[in-house]
Amino acid sequence: xxxxxAVEVRAASKVFGSxxxxxxxxxxxxxxxQQNEFFTLLGPSGCGKTTLLRLIAGFEQPDxxxxxxxxxxxxxxxxxxxxxxxxxxxxxxxxxLSVAENIGFGLSMRKRPKAEIEAAVSEMLALVxxxxxxxxxxxxxxxxxxxxxxxxRALANHPKVLLLDEPLSALDFKLRKEMQLELKRLQRETGIxxxxxxxxxxxxxxxxxxxxxxxxxxxxxxxAPHEIYEAPVNRFVADxxxxxxxxxxxxxxxxAGSLLCSLEGGQQLRVPGxxxxxxxxxxxxxxxxxxxxxxxxxxxxxGAFVGTISEQIYxxxxxxxxxxxxxxxxxxxxxxxxxxxxxxxxxxxMVAVAxxxxxxxxxxx
Amino acid sequence: MAAxxxxxxxxxxxxxxxxxxxxxxxxxxxIIAVYxxxxxxxxxxxxxxxxxxxxxxxxxxxxxxxxxxxxxxYLVIFGRSILLAAAAMLASLLIxxxxxxxxxxxxxxxxxxxxxxVTIPFWTNLLIRTFCWILILxxxxxxxNLLLAAGIVDQPLTLLYTNGAILLGLVYTYIPFMILPIxxxxxKLDLRLVEAAHDLYANRRQVLRRVIxxxxxxxxxxxxxxxxxxxxxxxIAPDLLGGGKKLMxxxxxxxxxxxxxNWPFGSAAALVLMAAVLAAMTYYALGxxxxxxxxxxx
Numbered sequence: 144x145x146x147x148x149a150v151e152v153r154a155a156s157k158v159f160g161s162x163x164x165x166x167x168x169x170x171x172x173x174x175x176x177q178q179n180e181f182f183t184l185l186g187p188s189g190c191g192k193t194t195l196l197r198l199i200a201g202f203e204q205p206d207x208x209x210x211x212x213x214x215x216x217x218x219x220x221x222x223x224x225x226x227x228x229x230x231x232x233x234x235x236x237x238x239x240l241s242v243a244e245n246i247g248f249g250l251s252m253r254k255r256p257k258a259e260i261e262a263a264v265s266e267m268l269a270l271v272x273x274x275x276x277x278x279x280x281x282x283x284x285x286x287x288x289x290x291x292x293x294x295x296r297a298l299a300n301h302p303k304v305l306l307l308d309e310p311l312s313a314l315d316f317k318l319r320k321e322m323q324l325e326l327k328r329l330q331r332e333t334g335i336x337x338x339x340x341x342x343x344x345x346x347x348x349x350x351x352x353x354x355x356x357x358x359x360x361x362x363x364x365x366x367a368p369h370e371i372y373e374a375p376v377n378r379f380v381a382d383x384x385x386x387x388x389x390x391x392x393x394x395x396x397x398x399a400g401s402l403l404c405s406l407e408g409g410q411q412l413r414v415p416g417x418x419x420x421x422x423x424x425x426x427x428x429x430x431x432x433x434x435x436x437x438x439x440x441x442x443x444x445x446g447a448f449v450g451t452i453s454e455q456i457y458x459x460x461x462x463x464x465x466x467x468x469x470x471x472x473x474x475x476x477x478x479x480x481x482x483x484x485x486x487x488x489x490x491x492x493m494v495a496v497a498x499x500x501x502x503x504x505x506x507x508x
Numbered sequence: 509m510a511a512x513x514x515x516x517x518x519x520x521x522x523x524x525x526x527x528x529x530x531x532x533x534x535x536x537x538x539i540i541a542v543y544x545x546x547x548x549x550x551x552x553x554x555x556x557x558x559x560x561x562x563x564x565x566x567x568x569x570x571x572x573x574x575x576x577x578x579x580x581x582y583l584v585i586f587g588r589s590i591l592l593a594a595a596a597m598l599a600s601l602l603i604x605x606x607x608x609x610x611x612x613x614x615x616x617x618x619x620x621x622x623x624x625x626v627t628i629p630f631w632t633n634l635l636i637r638t639f640c641w642i643l644i645l646x647x648x649x650x651x652x653n654l655l656l657a658a659g660i661v662d663q664p665l666t667l668l669y670t671n672g673a674i675l676l677g678l679v680y681t682y683i684p685f686m687i688l689p690i691x692x693x694x695x696k697l698d699l700r701l702v703e704a705a706h707d708l709y710a711n712r713r714q715v716l717r718r719v720i721x722x723x724x725x726x727x728x729x730x731x732x733x734x735x736x737x738x739x740x741x742x743x744i745a746p747d748l749l750g751g752g753k754k755l756m757x758x759x760x761x762x763x764x765x766x767x768x769x770n771w772p773f774g775s776a777a778a779l780v781l782m783a784a785v786l787a788a789m790t791y792y793a794l795g796x797x798x799x800x801x802x803x804x805x806x
Contacts, residue, residue, distance in 0.1 A: 200707060201706075202703055202706075202707075221706065221711075222703070222706040222707050223706045223707070223708075223709045223710055223711050224709075227707075228707055228708065229704070229707045231700060231703075231704060233698075233700065235698065235700045235701050235703065235704035236704075237701060237704070237705075237719060238701075238723070239722045239723055248705070248708045248710075248718075249708035249709050252705075252708055252709040252710040252711075252714055252718070253709050296708065297707075297708075300708065300709070
């Protein structure tokens, strides 16, 4: 990126409390968020994602490290001097002001002329499709409408970066799906850098240009959704994003670019990759990558294992099968249903399991 | 029971509340109203003969030839009372708001302690607490002794028996009634709104003016009423700290029932005071409706 980062965090740390209640919220986190990108901070609660957002907004100061906005350090600036705006989790709309007054609040605090504020308010109302509600009190709005007002209020200031703190978590499923598309549209139309915080991995994958997976105050992996989904760097990421099968394995032979691994149940598998003989690794595999065929005969054939279906869970277009492998070990497999919508296999069926070795990820922690 | 008509049932349900209002409010006010229209018994109490003399006395003076001359003396007392009560309200607000804000933004445990501390003065008799102010303010009291000892003044300042002393007494007595409602409304305030305002470029002063004050307004209004009205009718602070020289309406009324033995006049003054307060409150309460009517299209 020639134009540099919109937001850059350099080795930022933040500790709350002291003594026994000391919590390291952020542990030397570094990240670069590019101009005009939809960047998501994803992680379980307590991973530090909201703290990182609050550092960028200026509500918290880092204990150490630096935060740069367009290359300028902003650590000393109070929130009202930073060209960033926040959409809060509970929206935090001003109950004593109308929708229009809420949206115009930022501009009026910066003493812009009345005509400019009015023009910006109607532009924003059109952008979030709330024309006609300008005079309403915020308490008279539905959750989805309040969400739109909160977005309009932040976007009216044309911030360099828009920070969104789990903005969709209070909405029901249908509305959430709708607002996800809406947010993508707004980001595309305004060209503003969005930093979005969520604990919902599906939301993160569907909306982001890039995302950072966080855990225990650290960023575990940064990348495009498909990179993170297809190539998780460690077991936490592989587990948190989507579903994974984890197979403990030991490397029996290491040749150039190819490893012969032995699984728990004694099965042997040749996997492309680098490693040392005797090393213990974890093989991760997505449930939908595994193929199932009716087992014609016992034994192993071309990377195929045999097992019995111990659980069958209908999921609409697919069915999840829990499989007990003949030699020991368990696998979860997701397989498409037949055209008439029924599951291809039943509980108790003996099946041959094809492990596509190219889709196996070798994890080392 | 099933035979009771809904109207009667509702009336029975309201019974206790109606009885409270009737026994503790309407009946006493009714007695006051009746007394104000009777003749005074020189030894206290009233003679059961109709007379409007009390109201006439409030506004007029009788000349030697029995003609009525307008007499503003009581209205001056009335005006002074309103000014002092308004000043007490304002001073309580200026001191009480920061105190309430500080209290409301403390951690929960300390908040309860502070509320407790604010209510502690109520545990001691008001008369005794006001007497203590005499000890503090008099010519050789605490303040003057300190000032003399420090060499700041060489003559004791006249602090006691002034309007300032009355004001001090009123603020001291009634400020908890300002602090507690404001505290309650700020404590309810979502502090994330303050964060949101900061995020939207409001500096500290703008946050106070545009977010905190509007949202604390119900508490401010309640506190102002709770300070203004009792200040208007107060007589302990005016009597003790004002030395009875600067009469306030409360002292005037109290005097009519004790030393002056003019119950009808005391009753009339009380009713005039009540009517004035009610009129002012009604005007205020109708304010929002009036503003809404005055600004069409908003």
